[in-house]
Amino acid sequence: MESQRSFLLIGLALVSFLLWQQWQKDYGPQPVKQVQSEQSAQMQDDGVPSADVGADVQDMPNNSGDIPGMEPVVQKNQNRMVHVQTDALNIQIDLRGGDVVSANLQDFPVTQGSEETYSMLRQQGGLYIAQSGLIGRNGPDSNSQGRPRYATEQNEYVLEGGTLEVPLVWQSKEGIRVVKTFVFEKGSHTVKVNYSVTNNTGNAISFQQFGQFKQTTEVPDGGNMFMPTYRGAAYGTEDDQYTKYTFDDIEDKNLKKTTPAGWVGMLEHYFVSAWVPPTQKTNELYSKLSANQYAIIGFKGEPVTVNAGDSTTISADLYVGPKDQETLANLARGLDLTVDYGILWWISQSLFSLLKFLHSVVGNWGVAIILITVLVKGVMYPLTKKQYESMARLRNLAPKMQQLKERFGDDRQKMSQAMMELYKKEKVNPMGGCLPLILQMPIFLALYWVLLESVELRHADFALWITDLSVKDPFFVLPVLTGASMWLLQKLQPTTVTDPMQQKIMQFMPVAMSVFFLWFPAGLVLYWLVSNIITLIQAKLIYASMEKRGLKTK
Structure with missing residues (x-):
């Protein structure tokens, strides 16, 4: 869980840098270039x-x-x-x-x-x-x-x-x-x-x-x-x-x-x-x-x-x-x-073929995006389940980890040895929460490039106010809903972070991501929103299953 928080912090820093970079490009001082007129250059x-x-x-x-x-x-x-x-x-x-x-x-x-x-x-x-x-x-x-x-x-x-x-x-x-x-x-x-x-x-x-x-x-x-x-x-x-x-x-x-x-x-x-x-x-x-x-x-x-x-x-x-x-x-x-499609073109081409097939069935690219997101999240459900269970076990070890910190203090070597023994005893893999996430990332990135590069989505109608999936949401409804879904995911995943500053940064993350999504094409934001909603449902099911088995989730 902590490693996932670290990824989010890195993402927030990256978003902030990109926002500053884009502001400089749009409003910052521009270099003066001496350009020939088109006519005179052609004459030469x-x-x-x-x-x-x-x-x-x-x-x-x-x-x-x-x-x-x-x-x-x-x-x-x-x-x-x-x-x-x-x-x-x-x-x-x-x-x-x-x-x-x-x-x-x-x-x-x-x-x-x-x-x-x-x-x-x-x-x-x-x-x-x-x-x-x-x-x-x-x-x-x-x-x-x-x-x-x-x-x-x-x-x-x-x-x-x-x-x-x-x-x-x-x-x-x-x-x-x-x-x-x-x-x-x-x-x-x-x-x-x-x-x-x-x-x-x-x-x-x-x-x-x-x-x-x-x-x-x-x-x-x-x-x-x-x-x-x-x-x-x-x-x-x-x-x-x-x-x-x-x-x-x-x-x-x-x-x-x-x-x-x-x-x-x-x-x-x-x-x-x-x-x-x-x-x-x-x-x-x-x-x-x-x-x-x-x-x-x-x-x-x-x-x-x-x-x-x-x-x-x-x-x-x-x-x-x-x-x-x-x-x-x-x-x-x-x-x-x-x-x-970049280095993941071999995955993207398969996903694009699937997306085209779904569109041929339903006749709407927005619905096809929803269906392919459901299918991909369904296929990756075992990895998601393993990720959440691993994070829950790590959270349950928090009291024992605190006892080790109080016992060994600043002796990092003994602290590390004690932690490894505790993980071995409790049969917990500290990387268990990260590995499924890493395995899922290529698929999500490949699907991202499919939605970004496919000309079929240009001027493609979805429903209601979304009449073009290749441009941003004109009323910014999808980005706001995506931010709200991220906030709900945060609430569903209790954190062990105790530092007040880190807590504030994490609380601000959904807002930052909503701003980030304002410029995204509606089709891409739709994909992220549906993915978050499915993750919420899957998390509820996974936590309910763990509670029945006596494994604490909070």
Whole structure:
């Protein structure tokens, strides 16, 4: 019991520190940063990979007025933009380079009930775009005159059937013809980017495809100390399925890894954008810092040679959407790990599967959270029972422990020996109350990350005033009830603490935890509240059973 109190004291200290840290972040003095304007930075560097096959990622040359890096990022000319709309995506493609410069998720509103859809890729409010093309000796994106200007038959495309193809065409004076086709499918957030290259020159040509994300580094991470979420880059290789690569990492060192298959991406809380190159090819994953303001992560494929008169087709997948584990797992090995459950992912994935099954039965994510909490607490009941019985036996030894203190005084060695003999005689394990608690913690932490990371809970309705389980309780009812349940648990567990200061700290703990839970998503607080209520019921049953066996509980 005393060790459990110690854990609570440590938790209170941690909460206090985190509160102070968050206050400093929100209201403390902020460092002054000298940031280039988005337009001027873009004029200096377009961030496209080197034209030299196999060379490091470098800046494109900027000695020509036709180079995209010499033009503003924000382009008002709609004739340069192709608008594509499906049931899942609302996309704009810049004909200069064929980059996706805007992508909104049609089935994900910004806020619950809002008509404004969630923006993944964009030019305004912090640059975040998906660039792609062909580089190398004869690649159009390596042309000294800048990136290619594609042509298309129309500027508006709408998906009406099951599949929509948007072809962009470019042809050089020498006779190299490139058709860059974006393929959309109904209900899918995956866009296949195909390149059909025809060599009408008299010589063999060579090139390699690339795909990359370019994003402003000065963006909020989207989380806070109470709900830590990652925002930044990531990649996967054959050896390391999922590795975070933060903006700071990109600033410090350029990524350069060669791997079969692989993927690169940019992550937000519930969403991810990812380039997935051909899985049967060997690809180079890279990163760079562009114009001291833009983080870039991307891939370069194998060099491709096309003989005179021949043609070839290569492709890559662009995913822009939610962190749907099943979809991501089918798209690339390790991409589903962007739903970051941490080191306990193997437990979390099992719990998530169970949560999805319960939701399929009851049709309500809040009820599914209640049911999974009941099931988990039920499975762990034997450990809980052992924990409470061990604590009760330790409390019953309190008078004898006091006698030992009076007998041996400050002689710690003799005191320790006497205590061990007493534990052995009474058949009490002093760690018996802690061990079950330690064994339970991985499961509770794994479930915590499931509720924190799962996009399925975003805008998920529960009941009454809880209309979105992914945001905090608007009326703070659940945090208050959680604090009250903790207070009842304290009353149910008599303490042997006699120091007045420690007693006051323990009494304040439920209040501190209620404040702590104010920022938690309602789904997480619901989980803790139900867990506390079940613990109260289990404790009552355990104490009643011990009283019947003649074991004192108070």
